[in-house]
């Protein structure tokens with residue numbers, strides 16, 4: 001296992017051990033770090049006979065839940081979650097996260113918003129002071145396909161920066177999300193932004209489904225290191 005994978009695994013295992021208890025309804029995030037969280041959930045269900053219901057945030061998460069024989073739920077039956085555990089592309093010192101590097105931001109944000117505790121798991125390279133310091137691929141924004149050009153123009157006119165339509169690999173054309181939409185990635189300029197305002201304003205543009213800015217959502221974060229150690233951070237306010 002590579003050093004980075006060991007770091008992800010350390011964070012995921014620690015978060016599942018500390019944040020999940022018997023009878024919990026658990027939100028399962030998306031991405032490569034969450035794979036280890038699901039592995040640990042399945043181990044604990046086997047060994048400790050935990051009774052959990054898992055709510056997926058993507059097609060990938062649903063597959064992980066099913067493949068690991070965990071109990072699958074949905075928001076119509078379980079609209080209130082005890083905890084949601086998810087990866088992030090970056091988390092800054094004010095607990096603002098960028099998510100959506102894998103295109104799953106909208107369902108992730110919905111599930112996180114329904115959880116009493118939202119916990120981020122990541123390797124240590126995602127831990128930053130200022131947004132954009134570590135993650136260089138821009139802020140993902142999910143848009144209705146019909147509207148992607150006007151949305152790009154409106155964001156650029158208001159805030160500047162560069163925006164690309166995310167293109168698929170191994171398939172001609174754009175990435176299509178689990179919701180049938182496009183993703184644009186906003187490379188914002190190096191200004192001092194109020195991310196809460198930016199998130200609100202971008203979400204008000206017709207055609208925007210949601211942004212990968214998670215402001216005021218995460219309660220705790222676990223950053224793993226290759227030696228198996230984990231740094232825990234708790235949201236300041």
Ligand SMILES: O=C[C@H](O)[C@H](O)[C@H](O)COP(=O)(O)O
Pocket residue numbers: 029030031032033034086087088089099100101102103104105108
């Ligand atoms: O769309 C993807 C999600 O927001 C992921 O949680 C995020 O990209 C982090 O993924 P990873 O654990 O693979 O770094």
